[in-house]
Amino acid sequence: MKIGLFTDTYFPQVSGVATSIKTLRDELERRGHQVYIFTTTDPNANEDQEAGIYRFSSIPFISFTERRIAVRGLFQATQIAKKLGIDLVHTQTEFSMGMIGKFVARNLNIPCLHTYHTMYEDYLHYVANGRLLKPIHVKEGTLAFCHHLDGIVAPSKRVLDKLTDYGVKSPIRIIPTGVDLQHYEAAATGDVRAELGLTADQPVLLSLSRLAYEKDVDTLIDQMPTILEAVSNAHLVIVGDGPAADDLHAEVARLGLQDHVTFTGEINNQNVNAYYKMADLFVSTSNSESQGLTYIEAMAADTKVVVASSPYTDDLINDPSLGKTFTTLAEFSADVIDYLQHPAAFPDKPELRQQKLHDISAAYFVDQVSAFYQDAVSRYVGTENKE
Numbered sequence: 362m363k364i365g366l367f368t369d370t371y372f373p374q375v376s377g378v379a380t381s382i383k384t385l386r387d388e389l390e391r392r393g394h395q396v397y398i399f400t401t402t403d404p405n406a407n408e409d410q411e412a413g414i415y416r417f418s419s420i421p422f423i424s425f426t427e428r429r430i431a432v433r434g435l436f437q438a439t440q441i442a443k444k445l446g447i448d449l450v451h452t453q454t455e456f457s458m459g460m461i462g463k464f465v466a467r468n469l470n471i472p473c474l475h476t477y478h479t480m481y482e483d484y485l486h487y488v489a490n491g492r493l494l495k496p497i498h499v500k501e502g503t504l505a506f507c508h509h510l511d512g513i514v515a516p517s518k519r520v521l522d523k524l525t526d527y528g529v530k531s532p533i534r535i536i537p538t539g540v541d542l543q544h545y546e547a548a549a550t551g552d553v554r555a556e557l558g559l560t561a562d563q564p565v566l567l568s569l570s571r572l573a574y575e576k577d578v579d580t581l582i583d584q585m586p587t588i589l590e591a592v593s594n595a596h597l598v599i600v601g602d603g604p605a606a607d608d609l610h611a612e613v614a615r616l617g618l619q620d621h622v623t624f625t626g627e628i629n630n631q632n633v634n635a636y637y638k639m640a641d642l643f644v645s646t647s648n649s650e651s652q653g654l655t656y657i658e659a660m661a662a663d664t665k666v667v668v669a670s671s672p673y674t675d676d677l678i679n680d681p682s683l684g685k686t687f688t689t690l691a692e693f694s695a696d697v698i699d700y701l702q703h704p705a706a707f708p709d710k711p712e713l714r715q716q717k718l719h720d721i722s723a724a725y726f727v728d729q730v731s732a733f734y735q736d737a738v739s740r741y742v743g744t745e746n747k748e
Contacts, residue, residue, distance in 0.1 A: 362394050362395075362448045362449060362734065363394070363395045363396075363397070363445060363446050363447050363448045363449075364389060364394055364395070364396050364397070364447070364448065364449050364450075364451060364734070365396075365397050365399055365442055365445070365447040365449070365450045365451070365462065365465065366382055366385070366386060366396060366397070366398050366399065366451050366452075366453060367399045367400075367438075367450060367451070367452045367453060367454070367458040367459060367461060367462030367465075368382055368398065368399070368400050368452075368453035368454050368458055368459075369400065369401055369419075369422075369428065369429060369430060369431065369453075369454040369456050369457055369458045369459070370382075370400070370401075370428060370429075370453075370454065371383075371398055371400040371401075371403075371414070372406075372630070373403060373405045373406055374403060374428065374429075375571075375627055375630060376428075376571065377478070377538075377652075377654040377655070378453060378454075378478045378479070380538075380630060380654060381453075381476070381478065381516075381538040381654065382398070382453055384538060384539060384540065384541060384723050384726065385451075385538075385723075385726070385727065385730065386398065387541065387723070388539075388541075388723045388724060388726070388727040389727060389730075389731075392727070392731070395413075395445075396413065397413050397414075397415065397442075397445060397447070398413060398414040398415065399415050399417070399434075399438055399441075399442075399458060399461070399462065399465075400414065400415070400416055400417070400458060401416060401417060401419035401429040401430070401431050401457070401458065402416045402417065402418055402419045402429070403416070403419075403429065415438070415441055417431045417433065417434030417437065417438065417458070417461070418431065418432050418433050418434065419431045419432060419457070420432055430456055430457045431457035431458055431461065432457070434458075434461055435461055435464055438461050438462075438464075438465050439464065439465050439468050439469070442465045442469060443469055447465070447469065447471060448471060448738070449466075449471055449472050449473075449474065449734055449737070449738065450462045450463070450465055450466040450471060450472070450473040450474070451473075451474045451475070451476070451734075452473065452474070452475045452476070453475075453476050453478065454478075455475075455477075455502065455503065455506040459475070459506065460506075463506075463510075471741070472511040472512075472734075472737045472738055472740075472741040473510055473511055474510065474511055474512040474513070474514065474733065474734065474737055475506075475507065475510050475512070475513050475514070476513070476514040476516070477503075477507075477513055477514070477515055477516075477520050477524060477651075478516065478651060479651060480519070480520070480523065480649060480650075480651050481499045481502075481503075482496050482499050500527045500528075503524070503527050503529065504527055504528060504529065507524070507529045507530075507531050508531075509531075510531040511531070511532070511737040511740065511741055512531060512532045512533075512534070512733055512736070512737045513529065513531050513532065513533045513534075514533075514534060514536045514730065514733065515533050515534065515535050515536070516535075516536065516537050516538055516651050516652035517535065517537060517651055517652045517671075517672070517673040518535055518672045518673060519651060519671060519672065519673060520535075520651050520652075521533055521535050532737075534729070534733055536726065536729045536730055536733065537652055537657075537673070537721070537726065538652060538654055538657075538726055539657070539721055539722045539723040539724070539725055539726025539727070540654070540657055540658055540661045540721055540722070540723055541723045542661055542718055542721075542722050542723070544634060544661075545634050545637065545658060545661035545662045546661065546662075546663075547634060549634055549635035549638040549639065551635055553635045553636055553639040554639050557598060557623055557625070558623075559596055559598075559623075559639075563594055563595075563596055564592055564594060564595045564596070564641050564642075564701040565595075565596050565597075565598060565639065565640045565641050565642075566588075566595065566596070566597045566598070566640065566641070566642050566643075566644045566697065567597075567598050567600065567636060567637065567639075567640035567642070567643050567644065567659075567664070568581055568597065568598070568599045568600065568601075568643075568644055568645060569600040569601060569633065569636065569637075569643070569655050569658075570600075570601050570645065570647065570655060571601055571602070571603040572599070572601045572602055572603035572604070572605045572606045572609060573603045573604060573605055574604070574605045574608075575647070575649040576603075576605070576645075576647045576649065577645075577646045577647045577648065577649070578599065578605065578609055578646075578647075579605070579608070579609060579612050580646040580690070581597070581644060581645070581646045582597070582609065582612050582613055582616065582618065582622065583612070583616070584646070584690060584693060584694050584697075585597055585616070585618055585621060585622065586616060586618070587694045588694055588697055588698060588701075589621060591698040591701075591702065592698060592701045592702060595621065595701060596621055596622070596623065597618075597621060597622045597623070597644075598622075598623050598625060598636070598640065599622065599623065599624050599625070600625045600626075600627075600628055600633070600636055601625075601626075601627060602626050602627040606624070609624070610624065633658065634662055637658060637659050637661075637662035637664050638662050638663075638664065640659075640664055641664075641665075641700070641701060641704065642664065642665055642666070642667060642684075642697060642700050642701065643655070643656070643659035643664050643665070643666040643667075643668075643684075644666070644667050644668070644693075644697060645666075645667075645668045645669065646669060646690070646693060647668075647669065648669050648671075650671075652673060653668065653673070653674065656668055656674065656677065656678075657677070657721040660677075660678075660683060660684075660717060660718075660721060661718065661721060663709075663714075665682075665683065665684040665700060665707065666678060666683070666684035666685075667684055667685050667686075667687065667693060667696045667697055667700070668684070668686055668687075669686065669687060669688075670686040670687060670688045671686070674686045677717075677721075680710065680713055681707045682707050682708060682709055682710045682713065682714070683713070683714070683717065685700075
């Protein structure tokens, strides 16, 4: 099958969406499919080394300048897709490239599926500080985009429930994004702890995400004094960059935590495995995740996690050998302290771990996506024949 993935966000931009798309593309290509990326231009992209990637003129998105919006390409994308013989369009954004993808599918008379990656109600503050767009506008925009789609991938039940609440009628399947287990199970290269000035036996917490306000990294920092009262040599490593970075640095200084918190800035996606593996615990206080790709990356690297409770995380992390979920910040601090003080109290359970690795693998993820593709094609051909 020849598949066109339409996205506003792709590497070299760093995001969970870009990682999800690359995982999907790589695994589909391993199975013999031909996959083409239709995305925006990027000043940091090396287009001479991007086989199968087509970029369309774009500008930075308002108040979110590291993300871009295509400003042309409707007919050009259609011509390219027609020449390539695309069999199916899978959009990954509700904005410019998503709209272009729907246009291409309609004009080539082929199915169009969509993955709803982002809970936009958590991001309204990026536009006019939340004064212009309201949740009702997200609902209306979502309904408009999802109209006449042949299928929608929801990465979690939270996304499914939100789309159902909005009144979306297209077929929806919960298919969490998977990870390339070989990448995360591989031995980490280099001594990250030494590079960060940390000792081999120092208790290390890892936070890895875009440094955006909705990720609640400030809340995580604010819990460090409580954790340090019990584990005085604990250290928090914060990996990532973003609009909240300066404020987070200021919060660390305000609390006098400079000796206990390290900011690494953004790191290459190929190097994240080493950071997961050097940590004793992956931690997050964010409530804005549609799925939480970093959670399963940490699990794939065999690092326990402590993250906020949700239907998705409670199902994913259902045993202390994998990690814990919390509902209050007091629970969060207590769980972190428990793991750091008593690491031997939560031994690995091989059978459970193997089942979880299967469930979060890229192979299982693409098994489900491929089945959805085939069902969508069958329904589409059946409807076409009836007409």
